[in-house]
Structures are given as C-alpha cells and as structure tokens.
Amino acid sequence: MSNLFISSSKPRVRILSWRFVSLVGLLLTLASLVLLKSADEKLDIALVPEAAVGGGFRSSYTLPVGYDLLFVPPTSLAYDGASPPRLRVADTTIPLRSAAFGLGGPVVTETEVIFQHPIEGAIGVRMIVPLVPRQRVLFGLACLAVVLVLARQGLLRPAWRSFLAVSLLLASTRGQGVALMAALAPSRSALREGGRALIIVGGVFAGSVLAYETLDKATLLAAETDDISTAVVFEQLRRSQRLGPTSTLLIGDSSCLMGVNAVRLERLTAAPVQSLCSIGFLGPRGYARLLENYLKRNPPPDRLIIMMHGISFERAPDWEVWENFVESDGASALGQRSALERVRIVTRLVLAPPLAHLFGGRWGRYFGDPDAFFNELESGNGTTIDPQAGLRMRGIEAFKHAIWPEVPLAAPFGFTRNERFDRAMSSLAEQVARIGPERTLLVISPIPAPYFHGAAVAGREAAARELRQALAIPESAVLATAASAPYAHFLENDHPPSGIPTHLNRWGRELFTDHLADLLSGRPRSPS
Amino acid sequence: MSFLASAFPLFLVITLAVYWLAHRHFSLQNTILLVASYVFYGWWDWRFLSLVIASTAIAYGAGLAIAATADNGRRLAILWAGNGVLLGTLFFFKYFNFFVSSANHVLVHAGFPPSGAVIEIILPIGISFYTFQAISYLIDIFRGDAEPELNPINFAVFKAFFPQLVAGPIERSGHLLKQFRQKRIVTPTDIRRALWLLCYGYFLKIGIADVAAPVVNTAFSATQPFGWWTIIGTMLFTIQIYADFHGYSTIAKGIALLFGFDLVWNFRHPYFSASISDFWHRWHISLSSWLRDYLYIPLGGNRVGRLRNYVNLMTTMMLGGLWHGANWTFLAWGTLHGVALCVNRAVGPHCPSGSMWRPAYWLLTLATVMAGWFLFRCQSLADVVGMLSALGNMEWVPAHAAALKLLLVLALQMMALELLEVVRRDRFGVLSLPAWPAAAIMAVMFLIAFATTGTRDEQFIYFQF
Numbered sequence: 005m006s007n008l009f010i011s012s013s014k015p016r017v018r019i020l021s022w023r024f025v026s027l028v029g030l031l032l033t034l035a036s037l038v039l040l041k042s043a044d045e046k047l048d049i050a051l052v053p054e055a056a057v058g059g060g061f062r063s064s065y066t067l068p069v070g071y072d073l074l075f076v077p078p079t080s081l082a083y084d085g086a087s088p089p090r091l092r093v094a095d096t097t098i099p100l101r102s103a104a105f106g107l108g109g110p111v112v113t114e115t116e117v118i119f120q121h122p123i124e125g126a127i128g129v130r131m132i133v134p135l136v137p138r139q140r141v142l143f144g145l146a147c148l149a150v151v152l153v154l155a156r157q158g159l160l161r162p163a164w165r166s167f168l169a170v171s172l173l174l175a176s177t178r179g180q181g182v183a184l185m186a187a188l189a190p191s192r193s194a195l196r197e198g199g200r201a202l203i204i205v206g207g208v209f210a211g212s213v214l215a216y217e218t219l220d221k222a223t224l225l226a227a228e229t230d231d232i233s234t235a236v237v238f239e240q241l242r243r244s245q246r247l248g249p250t251s252t253l254l255i256g257d258s259s260c261l262m263g264v265n266a267v268r269l270e271r272l273t274a275a276p277v278q279s280l281c282s283i284g285f286l287g288p289r290g291y292a293r294l295l296e297n298y299l300k301r302n303p304p305p306d307r308l309i310i311m312m313h314g315i316s317f318e319r320a321p322d323w324e325v326w327e328n329f330v331e332s333d334g335a336s337a338l339g340q341r342s343a344l345e346r347v348r349i350v351t352r353l354v355l356a357p358p359l360a361h362l363f364g365g366r367w368g369r370y371f372g373d374p375d376a377f378f379n380e381l382e383s384g385n386g387t388t389i390d391p392q393a394g395l396r397m398r399g400i401e402a403f404k405h406a407i408w409p410e411v412p413l414a415a416p417f418g419f420t421r422n423e424r425f426d427r428a429m430s431s432l433a434e435q436v437a438r439i440g441p442e443r444t445l446l447v448i449s450p451i452p453a454p455y456f457h458g459a460a461v462a463g464r465e466a467a468a469r470e471l472r473q474a475l476a477i478p479e480s481a482v483l484a485t486a487a488s489a490p491y492a493h494f495l496e497n498d499h500p501p502s503g504i505p506t507h508l509n510r511w512g513r514e515l516f517t518d519h520l521a522d523l524l525s526g527r528p529r530s531p532s
Numbered sequence: 533m534s535f536l537a538s539a540f541p542l543f544l545v546i547t548l549a550v551y552w553l554a555h556r557h558f559s560l561q562n563t564i565l566l567v568a569s570y571v572f573y574g575w576w577d578w579r580f581l582s583l584v585i586a587s588t589a590i591a592y593g594a595g596l597a598i599a600a601t602a603d604n605g606r607r608l609a610i611l612w613a614g615n616g617v618l619l620g621t622l623f624f625f626k627y628f629n630f631f632v633s634s635a636n637h638v639l640v641h642a643g644f645p646p647s648g649a650v651i652e653i654i655l656p657i658g659i660s661f662y663t664f665q666a667i668s669y670l671i672d673i674f675r676g677d678a679e680p681e682l683n684p685i686n687f688a689v690f691k692a693f694f695p696q697l698v699a700g701p702i703e704r705s706g707h708l709l710k711q712f713r714q715k716r717i718v719t720p721t722d723i724r725r726a727l728w729l730l731c732y733g734y735f736l737k738i739g740i741a742d743v744a745a746p747v748v749n750t751a752f753s754a755t756q757p758f759g760w761w762t763i764i765g766t767m768l769f770t771i772q773i774y775a776d777f778h779g780y781s782t783i784a785k786g787i788a789l790l791f792g793f794d795l796v797w798n799f800r801h802p803y804f805s806a807s808i809s810d811f812w813h814r815w816h817i818s819l820s821s822w823l824r825d826y827l828y829i830p831l832g833g834n835r836v837g838r839l840r841n842y843v844n845l846m847t848t849m850m851l852g853g854l855w856h857g858a859n860w861t862f863l864a865w866g867t868l869h870g871v872a873l874c875v876n877r878a879v880g881p882h883c884p885s886g887s888m889w890r891p892a893y894w895l896l897t898l899a900t901v902m903a904g905w906f907l908f909r910c911q912s913l914a915d916v917v918g919m920l921s922a923l924g925n926m927e928w929v930p931a932h933a934a935a936l937k938l939l940l941v942l943a944l945q946m947m948a949l950e951l952l953e954v955v956r957r958d959r960f961g962v963l964s965l966p967a968w969p970a971a972a973i974m975a976v977m978f979l980i981a982f983a984t985t986g987t988r989d990e991q992f993i994y995f996q997f
Contacts, residue, residue: 197962197967198727199971200968200972201731201972202975204972205978208975208979355979355983362750368747369750369753369929372929376931376934377930395927396757396925398927
C-alpha cells in the first residue's frame with residue numbers, strides 16, 4: 005500500500021491520493037491569493053469590543069487597508085454631535101499583536117483601536133479582530149514548501165505525504181489548529197484515535213451547521229449574551245411576549261428596573277405587579293414596542309407606571325441600535341455568523357451549557373451568567389437590584405440608621421430633552437392611548453439631593469409637564485414622588501460621563517418602593 | 533512565544549520539518565533546536581535572549597572549571613561564584629524591588645526616610661526555571677553526579693530547549709542533557725502519545741483553566757463583599773492553577789516527544805493525595821525534587837534532630853514559596869505548607885491505602901492545599917484580609933449558583949480523566965481504550981475546547997514565575 009488513503013483493491017478511491025489533495029490545496033491557496041488581490045486588499049473584518057466576544061453586539065465593517073477607519077462606537081459610549089457619530093482613528097495603522105490561537109477555532113487577534121473624538125479626546129478600545137486571510141494563505145504556502153522539500157529529498161514516507169497534504173488543504177481553507185493536528189498525525193497508529201476523533205468532530209461540525217438553522221433566535225442570543233445591557237433588553241423583550249395579565253405594569257429605564265422592587269410593591273399594594281423596565285438606551289420607542297407585545301396577549305393593565313430618569317431625556321443617535329434590537333425581536337444583535345462561529349455556538353449550547361460566560365465585573369459577581377440573571381429578573385417580577393454598591397450593608401434597618409458623610413452640592417441637574425427623545429415619545433403616546441390615559445401614571449426618577457437645587461427644580465417641573473403633554477395624560481397622572489433622595493441611597497459613579505449616580509442602591513430601592521406604594525395606596529408620607 | 537500563539541503552529545511545523553530533515557546528523561539537529569529555541573524565546577522580547585545566553589555561558593564555563601580542578605576548595609569557590617552570579621541575576625530581576633520596598637516600608641514605619649528607590653524592572657519570562665536548571669547542573673558536577681558537557685551547542689540547547697524553557701519542568705542534566713548526545717528515534721507509538729498529550733494539554737488549558745480564569749478573577753478582589761466568593765473562588769482557582777500548569781507541562785512533554793525527547797512528568801494526580809507530604813511528591817515534581825535534593829537534604833534533611841528537621845522543612849518551603857515571586861502572599865503560602873509538612877511529620881506516616889479514614893485524610897489534605905492556593909492567588913496581604921473579611925457576609929447570590937455549577941462541571945471533567953489514568957494504571961490511559969471510545973473522548977475534549985475558545989488566555993500562570 006503506497007498511501008493510507010488508497011486501497012489497492014479499490015483503485016477508484018485514488019481521488020484521495022496525496023498528489024490530488026495537494027493539488028486541491030495548492031489551487032485553493034492560489035485562488036485565495038487571487039481573491040485577495042482582486043479585492044484590492046479590502047478585508048472584511050469584524051471589530052468587536054473585547055467584552056462582547058462570544059456574545060453581545062457585534063458589527064461588521066469594511067476596513068480599506070491604508071485608509072482611515074471610521075467606526076461607530078459601542079453603544080455603551082454616549083456621544084453628542086453629528087449623526088451618525090463617526091470617529092476617526094488617530095493611527096491609521098492598526099497594530100496587530102498577541103494573536104491568539106484556538107484549536108480549530110476562529111483565529112483572532114487582539115488590538116487596541118484608538119478613536120479620536122472632537123470632544124472626548126482619544127479613547128482606546130480593546131478589539132478582537134479575526135486574523136486576516138493572508139496569514140492563513142502564508143501558512144498554507146509554508147506547508148506546501150515543506151511537503152515539496154521533503155518529497156524532493158525522498159524523505160517522505162507515504163503516510164507523511166498524505167497528512168502533510170491534508171494539512172496543506174486544511175490550512176488553505178480552515179483554521180490552523182485542524183491543519184496542525186493533521187500534520188502531527190503521520191502514522192497509521194496515530195490514526196487509530198486521531199483519525200476517528202477527526203471524523204467525530206467533522207460529524208459534529210456538520211450537524212452543528214445544520215442545527216444552527218433550526219434554532220430559534222432567542223436560544224442563540226441567550227447562548228451568546230455576556231453583556232448586561234443586551235441581557236436586560238433581551239429578557240424584557242421575551243417577557244413582554246410571554247407575560248400574562250397583571251394589575252400594575254411598570255415600564256421605563258434602568259432607574260425603574262433597579263429602583264423599584266416589583267415584588268415588594270405587589271405585596272404592599274396587594275395587587276399583581278410586573279415590570280418591563282429595561283435601559284435608557286431603549287427609549288420611549290423601545291418601551292412602546294414592549295407594551296405593544298404585552299397588549300397583543302393581554303388586556304390593558306389597571307395601572308401603567310412609566311418611570312424614567314432625566315438623564316435619558318437626551319437621546320444619542322447610536323442608541324437607535326437598541327430600538328432596532330426590540331423591533332427586530334433581537335435579530336439585529338445576532339448579525340452575520342461564519343460557519344465556524346455557528347459551530348462554536350451550537351457546540352457550546354450542546355456540550356458546554358454550564359460553561360457560559362459570567363458578566364464582567366460586579367454584574368458577574370452578583371448575577372453570574374445570563375441564565376442566572378434571567379431567573380433573577382423573573383423572580384423579581386421584572387425588577388432587580390444594581391449590585392454595584394450597598395452589598396455589605398445587611399438589612400434595611402441598618403441602612404436606615406447608618407450615618408453617612410456630608411456630600412457637597414454639585415452642579416444642578418439639567419433635565420434637558422432633545423428632539424430625538426421627543427420624536428420617540430410619540431410611539432409611547434400611541435400605546436398609552438390604547439391603554440387609556442386615565443390608567444397611566446408618570447414617575448420621574450429621583451436624583452441625588454446634591455444635584456437637586458436651583459435650576460434643577462424648575463427643570464424637573466418643566467420636564468414633567470412636557471412629558472405629560474406628550475403622552476396626553478392628565479395632570480394628576482404625574483405622581484408626586486420624591487424628586488431627590490439622599491446621596492447615600494444611590495450608587496456611586498455609575499455614570500462617569502455626567503458624574504451623577506442614576507441608580508438607587510439595594511436599600512435605597514426598597515425605601516423608594518415603600519414610598520411609591522404609599523402614593524399608590526393614597527397614603528403619602530415623607531420619602532425620608 | 534506561547535504554545536497558544538497563532539504563530540506557534542507554523543513555528544512548530546517548520547521546526548519539526550527542518551529538524552527531521554536532518555535526522556541523519558543529531559548534532560545538526562541540536563543546532564536547529566538551539567536556533568528554534570532562541571527564536572521561541574526571543575519572540576517574546578529579543579533583548580532578554582542575551583540573559584539566557586549569558587546564563588548559559590556562565591553555567592557552561594563554571595561547569596568546565598569545576599571539573600578541571602581537583603582542589604576541593606577551588607571547586608567550591610567556583611561553584612559559589614557561578615551560582616552567585618546566577619542567583620544574583622535572579623535576585624535583581626525578581627526580588628530587588630520587593631526587598632527595597634519592604635525595607636522602605638519598615639523604615640517609614642520606624643520614622644526614618646526611605647533609603648532606596650524602586651526601579652522599573654521587567655521580569656524575564658522563565659528566569660526562575662532556567663536559573664534553577666543551571667544551578668542544579670553545577671551542583672551535580674561539583675558532587676560528581678554528572679560530567680560536564682564539553683559541547684557548547686549541546687549544553688546551550690539543554691538550557692534553552694524551547695518546550696520547557698519558560699515554565700519547566702526543571703530538567704536535570706542526568707535526564708535531559710544526555711539525550712542531546714544520542715540519536716533520536718520517534719516511533720509510531722511516540723507520535724500517538726504525543727498527539728494525545730497535545731490534545732490533553734490544550735484541553736486542560738483552553739477547556740478548563742481558561743474557562744475558570746474569568747470567574748476566579750471575578751471572585752478575587754479585596755473589595756468583593758461575599759464570603760461564598762472567597763470559598764468558591766478558591767476552589768475554582770484550585771482547578772485553574774492545576775489545569776493551567778499541568779496543561780503547559782503536558783503540552784511541553786508532547787512537543788518534546790515529537791522531537792524524540794522525554795521530559796519528566798511534572799504532576800502525578802496531586803489532588804488525590806492523602807497527606808501533604810504525599811501532595812509534594814505529586815505536585816510540580818521537578819521543583820519539589822529540586823528543592824529536596826539541592827536545599828532540604830544539604831540542610832540536613834530528616835537525618836537530624838526533630839526540631840532541626842522542622843526548621844529545615846520550614847526553610848525549604850518558605851524559600852520554595854519565594855521562588856514563585858516576590859510577594860508576601862507567596863511567603864505565606866510556603867509557610868503554610870511548611871507548617872503542614874511539620875504537622876504531617878509530627879503526627880506520623882501517611883494514611884494506609886484502604887483505610888476507612890482515607891477519605892478524611894484526603895479531605896483534610898485538599899482543604900490545606902486549597903487554603904494555600906487562596907494565599908497564593910491573592911495579590912497582596914490586603915487582598916487576603918479583604919477576602920477573609922468577606923466571610924462575614926455569607927449571602928447567597930445568583931452568581932454563586934452559576935459558579936458552583938461551573939466548579940462541579942470542571943472538577944468532574946478533570947477527575948474523570950485522572951481516574952481513567954489511575955484505574956488503568958497508565959498515564960496514557962485513554963490510548964489503552966478501544967479506538968472508537970478513545971476517539972470519542974478526544975473528540976469531546978476537542979469540541980469543548982473549541983466551544984470555549986472565547987475565554988482563552990495566551991499566557992500560562994507559571995510564565996510569571
């Protein structure tokens with residue numbers, strides 16, 4: 005037998021001879037080179053914030069080599085200015101460094117892209133960039149050179165020839181890892197396990213590509229998400245599509261999601277309470293979509309409470325991706341996936357479900373992975389805590405009696421709205437009209453007391469009036485909740501661009517919920 | 533360069549091809565390996581290649597000089613000089629800032645102005661490993677246990693052999709150096725074993741250690757408020773550090789095998805130990821045996837009085853702790869193991885296998901080892917205090933359930949593979965299975981590693997040592 009792939013009794017399978025495989029590999033390699041050249045060196049690459057690898061948002065951009073890179077920043081960065089916000093890379097040459105190698109996985113590298121913003125200055129963002137095809141081609145050529153040199157020297161045993169040929173083929177088409185494994189299996193005995201393992205892996209890969217098409221978007225997105233904002237919006241979107249009828253329905257931004265305890269409110273008001281509160285990026289148009297989903301399956305709730313923080317009254321242009329997110333039922337977040345990525349997602353779903361990524365930082369420390377977060381959100385009737393502060397304090401009584409340091413006055417908060425926000429309010433007004441203005445209540449979230457003085461007082465009143473008018477609800481619909489709360493009731497530094505803490509901490513949230521319940525029950529008392 | 537760098541497969545394929553092209557001339561093969569090893573090390577930072585070369589030259593020259601003289605005093609002087617320079621270099625790069633800042637701390641507390649300036653020093657990767665390898669070579673020659681290597685190429689490649697250069701195992705001249713003096717033969721069985729070792733090693737690193745790493749990073753923080761994170765984080769780190777280091781050592785052994793070399797096993801199922809002394813016969817074997825042969829036994833070992841024996845144990849383990857780095861937490865880790873070994877020595881021999889008390893011994897040993905890993909993982913004593921104070925808050929939050937689930941899955945995967953080796957009494961236990969089951973295990977390992985590639989980290993924990 006001259007070749008591991010050739011049976012002497014069945015010469016018809018000579019199509020698997022090492023010469024043929026090498027030839028195919030060579031042709032593919034050359035084709036890759038031609039394609040690269042004809043594409044004028046435009047490489048279609050995906051730039052993904054490092055934290056979102058394996059999940060979250062991802063967008064593809066065409067990067068013309070040698071030109072400036074214009075990049076829409078991640079949604080977590082808020083910008084004012086022209087639409088769309090296009091940032092120019094300070095350094096046109098993106099340094100590729102510390103490339104990573106995954107066994108047969110997508111070959112990617114990390115890089116730091118510097119964005120120059122006219123207001124914010126330079127910002128460095130860690131990016132994951134798939135390795136350019138050129139390097140794979142070079143790898144294929146190197147393998148080819150090795151095969152030729154060894155064959156010419158007469159040093160190659162048939163088995164080596166076959167496997168180096170397979171290696172060349174794989175290198176020119178797929179990941180280096182598989183190619184390496186093939187190259188390292190130069191004996192018949194190594195084939196015993198290695199070859200069979202590759203057959204199993206190949207079968208699983210093929211099955212995964214097929215399975216990907218049959219999986220629903222929700223499952224796929226849940227498997228990929230490791231970003232808290234995406235997880236919140238995604239889960240509230242799902243809840244809006246499955247919730248049953250409720251008496252009180254909360255809708256709004258994260259100051260509502262993490263500032264009200266729906267379970268506690270349900271107990272205090274003795275009526276079912278559910279929340280579809282999400283994040284401010286979603287905005288009134290996004291909230292309207294969630295309400296629309298809810299109303300498709302249920303009668304209008306007895307009471308709709310819209311709760312928003314003043315900081316979300318100024319919408320940035322790139323927040324539109326979040327509106328698209330809910331309007332496409334999450335499909336926009338999935339984006340395009342290569343075959344290998346699809347395989348990775350499916351194998352992760354099947355083989356490694358407990359190995360889901362934890363959220364980054366304190367979110368991960370408290371909620372763990374998306375599944376745990378989804379359960380937590382469900383058990384909290386759609387609300388949860390912000391775990392970034394107040395966790396060492398054990399119990400609300402201790403919190404109430406704690407002595408907090410004096411905080412000096414800060415610049416008064418603006419409550420400024422922009423046109424983009426006002427436009428989005430019309431969608432919400434439509435849903436409010438469906439539910440009934442008389443059933444709708446508006447809550448403007450409290451801000452820390454040091455920010456509530458001077459112009460902030462008038463600003464809040466004006467905002468409440470204009471929001472009420474935009475929603476076409478009566479004056480009595482604006483709940484007289486506390487405009488401010490002690491600084492210690494909030495998280496610190498949860499919103500660096502403006503410096504104002506927007507989320508109540510876990511105990512501030514409980515106190516505000518009690519205050520809200522009192523107002524709903526007609527028993528107003530001082531929030532403090 | 534790391535075994536996980538994208539350039540590494542290309543590097544390995546080219547090196548293997550060129551190496552085996554010269555299979556008729558093993559001295560030429562050594563030269564090829566030396567060049568490849570220097571490329572491998574220089575890939576990280578070529579400037580520090582000079583340090584490897586200088587260390588090699590010092591050890592080579594000192595080795596020849598020790599062998600060339602019969603005068604014991606002169607031999608001893610050369611040994612001290614050679615080892616002094618090697619250790620001095622190690623001290624400068626690894627411990628200078630630690631001692632200066634510690635001294636300054638003490639002075640400031642005593643009311644004096646600080647006397648020394650901390651300077652910015654980059655720690656060269658693998659310096660502890662190749663320095664210890666050179667020291668053992670010189671001591672072996674001094675003792676007459678080894679002959680000096682006359683061929684500088686052979687010696688240089690022994691010092692710089694790339695699979696074990698940056699994180700061991702710390703090879704002795706009696707085992708590895710002699711392999712460079714003879715023709716290499718790689719059998720189909722070797723290839724099969726190498727393939728398995730690579731599969732196993734990469735799985736341990738990518739599929740286990742790198743999956744645990746982000747969760748451990750989340751858990752270990754001086755400001756984190758939950759006691760359960762201290763406990764679960766420590767347990768996960770116990771798995772992570774073993775999978776990371778064992779993974780590296782296994783990949784190194786597999787790669788060396790492809791070139792026809794046998795590296796020592798660095799681990800032997802350490803978490804199955806039923807005593808702390810048993811643990812040190814199974815964990816980082818090349819370092820523990822180094823410390824035993826070149827530190828503990830010269831100090832008198834256990835051939836002295838009980839008290840002196842305890843002092844020797846403590847000294848050995850504390851220096852072993854400091855070998856890992858200039859940090860009080862490493863010293864605390866070494867001290868803990870020293871105390872545990874003294875207690876082990878005081879209360880008697882190991883628990884006999886088959887004893888009904890064995891599970892209790894095993895649990896106690898594992899708990900001690902975990903307590904050690906807790907100290908080891910903390911970045912500073914402030915972290916230790918912060919994490920321990922979090923034990924006052926045993927609130928169970930959703931993340932704990934996710935982390936516990938992860939812990940169980942990772943532990944079961946590792947335990948299953950190790951048990952297979954133990955039950956079949958074969959380090960290549962998987963290869964002794966019928967072909968299809970073995971293939972299925974390898975395929976699942978590959979697929980898990982593939983599915984979790986999103987969390988990979990190119991660096992291995994022991995690179996920093």
